[in-house]
Amino acid sequence: MSDLGLLSYKYQTMAELARRLRRNILLIKRHYYGLPLPKEDEDIEIGKVIVEFQEISKFLRDVISLSGEDAWPTNWLDEPPLPNALVEQLRKIHKLDRPQYIKALARLEQRLQDIVGLTEKDISLLEEIAYTASVDANSVFRKLMRWE
């Protein structure tokens, strides 16, 4: 497959991940703001979504300070909840406030046990994960279209 085909494969994979993360965070936000769920999402179990983000928070706390996937703890190597590229992006974003970011993730993980206990800051943290995935997908898309 030419580079174009492989870029296309990468884009599809990243776009799907970004979509899933965005949809799930939107569900949490709607719960948090007391809004009904869209009809097509009514069957999604919010409990499962919460567990997924608790795992993501725990995962990010464990790996965000590490230099690369080779240094990740063994338990995250097989099925990491986020790909390494996304972790790298978040690592860059929080280069200067990493200790605070790790603490904020710990608080988020705890408060996710009860959505109403979340804060606006928690919501921002969740949003950042999904939007970073969208930005990543967009970067690959631009290469695919030969715009950069």
Next chain:
Amino acid sequence: MGVNPLLWGLSTDLYSRCQRLIHLSAINLPYQELSLFSQQVSEKLYDSQQRISDLKAGDEIRDNRFWRDAYYEYQDISREVALIEQFAIPILIRYSETDHITTRLVAKLGEEIGYPQELLPVMTTSSNQYYWAKPELKVIAMPTGDVGGVLGWPDLIHEMAHILLESWADFLQPFRSNLKQYYHKKRQSIGDLDSSESANKWLGQMKLTWGNHEAGVWQIEMAANLIATFVIGPSFGWQHIRLSINHSNNPFKPSPGDPLEDHPADQAQLESISEMLILMDLKNESDLLLQQWEEIIGVSRVDRPQGYDLYYPSELLKGIAQTVFDGCKAKGLIPFTHNKRHPQTAIIVNLIDQGWRQFRESSKDYPDWEELADRNLKQYLNDTL
């Protein structure tokens, strides 16, 4: 609170764009294979329109706490539409008789190798980037110079394999288990030997590029090669050598220390093709390929770099060959070894095989052979339309 006017306007405009593209995709050409493709393209555009309607009808665009969600949703839809506009619409509006004949060729080849009919691609013969596939659109682009050029066709089958791999999500699952086991074992042994930090780093890179996240494209590339080898036999290996000579500058790249690339090293690709040929009881053919390859490596005077095996361990090369071999059989693809015995029904498979044999036996006479073969094939395809 209130509707985001810019997003609303952009969404309305994108909806209209979809409508124009739907109109273009409904082009009326006398080619049967295009009607299904045109329908699929239209359906994707209708889906995008539905997403736009949902976005405009939803709360997100009306509530500033959700504007960012609406923004990213809009952007995602816009990208999907742009991809269709870029990769599908031009094929429809520029579809030529040559594209039609090549699509027919692929349909006949698909029949011979047990390729699922519903996954057959539409061809365009105007690629300026060698062969490429857009599996989600079921489109394959062929470089113009390969129209009538039999030697390059094994790469066409490689692209067809990408469409299969997109559709067969679990096809590589057994290999993924191998990869995990191998990685843990190797990581442990590096730890036990107290090896350098870089060995651990390269091992991590190896897992990343072989893995199944978006960075892990090596398993996909290798699998597409191996599916092609399963159905077309040694010709795929010969074409790999040809491609490597034409396009590559170092058969061992990328190795540890090099910037990572989407394609695994040509050497490793050849080794896995050889593994597949051995699994198919074509060891002699595999030996011939390896012999020719060694000769080229000798001529190019490029040495195998240290650490090469860390990226391309024999265990993984054998593992992926075995997974693909078992998977192809389970999915009902027809192996080259079967088609080789049925030249009357497997015309294209045998034509490609014969082409490469002819080329290797007498490259001087090959152009005449190819010209005649192309003429006969066109006649055959015309008669069977």
